Amino acid sequence: MLSLLWKGIQLETSMGSAEFTSMVATLVSMSQGVTLLLAKSLLIFFDYERPYYNEYSLGFSGVLFAMKVVANAQSDEYTSVHGLMVPTRYAAWAELILIQMFVPGVSFLGHLGGILAGLLYLRLKASFSGPSPLTQLMRGFRHALNWPLRLVKSLLRTRPRITGRGTTGGRNARDTLQRWRCQACTFDNSGRLNICEMCGTGHADDGPSSPVPTSDIHDLSLEELRRRRIQRFG
Template sequence: MDRGSGRRVSRGMLPLLAFHAINEYYRLERKPPVTAGLLVANTLVYLRPGFLDHVLPALDEVWFNPHLVLKHKDLKRFILSAFYHMGESHLVYNMMSLLWKGIQLETSMGSIEFASMVAALLGMSQGITLLLAKALLLFFDYERAYYYEHAVGFSGVLFGMKVVLNSRSDNYTYVHGLIVPSRYAAWAELILIQMFVPGVSFLGHLGGILAGILYLRIKNFYSGLDPLTTILRSLTDVVRWPLRFLRDLSCFRRPRISGRGTVGGSRTGRDVSSLWRCPACTFDNSAWLNVCEMCGTRRRRDGLSSTRPLNQHRDLSMEEVRRLRIERFGG
């Protein structure tokens, strides 16, 4: 069991994870940003690169231990333990599961609601695990196995996500070689992992399943968005407001910037519908203007041609048009 805090080097599985994640994202039309952020966050915490090595706490400081969490009211252990992993295989297995579940859920739910769900599942799975360990101690005096156990990993959240993903499915799925109804896949995986994989946290996985069920019950209770999603959406709107303001401001100003059309010649590559040509001097004007910028001829109401100039009652001669062009372009 690795309790070190130093930086780690990949043994070959992380490049495979990176290749698989890039391949999956490449084929998606809409890239789920929250899923990508969670993948990167978990991987960086495991690798501990130089700029994070002195910032992140050591593994010994973030073990999820019910006794220490309750005794010291240690929120650091309560939250950060989900983002730490024991080894490369532990990380890669969880991240592959996160990639598959996250893409499906975030694509169908939307990024804000998905982020709200992940935060809720994280808090509820850790809280339920804590309550279960304390209950076993108080009512059954069963302390050694669960109340003092040390656990890390994103598995609790992943079990909750599996419950949410399969909650309305009537299909069947494979769970380690067994065909089971999809809505019971999380329970089957819980039992099979406990039977054949030593050293896993039974309460942590069970807490994740119960958190998923509780999340669905709460979700059904609200007819609209849940409070956490509403808060996240409001915060997102606040962050995006300056960007929207600048974008709208640029869009508002863009039509006011005179396009300065061409004099005669071709209009290739331009939006012809946004220009009108003055028949007196053949200057192409912006559709936002009603008077020719070159000679002052007023545009007709049909927007296709122009009438005589405002201050003139005769057609311009070729010499006058040439003089106006020279004055216009300073040449």
């Protein structure tokens, strides 16, 4: 399991979860298929009394050997296999021999089938220009599983409010349409007013607004207009 964790982190980080899942599923099938062919070949060419494919075996180590082949295929470095320095790309072969020497009860054909499955996977992957069909299927399956979560997020997502007087705050559409914005100070005035409440500029629908003198609103100095703008916008 520690070996699976170490190889899984390297491979899934480099290729993504969907492709990693499809690779593992492919290697499981291929390693078992190659092991079965090897066992059948032993029965045909060496005439074993008991067919090897009738023996019981359990474990994930064949797939781990295949993952090691995939992870180390493009490496030009050297690695230590139980104290023996070998090229990293051939580490799986060295480990196959050493494990069989120190632990003779393990499945030699299972490990050998995993290595051959890894080489076959690399050959098939090189022949495809794009993602494999199984990878596309895994991505579609993941997309389908994430659909309810994306739906909930879209329902809970809050849209940004448009700040400014007269445009938000629960006003109805009729009141929003009736309001007009002063072109001099950008203050939103009520539709019932023809003169800007802030700076005294008149409202004109057909052209730029211009100051309109009235008896109720006196001309504002620039300092007073600046003070009102600061008071409004903070």
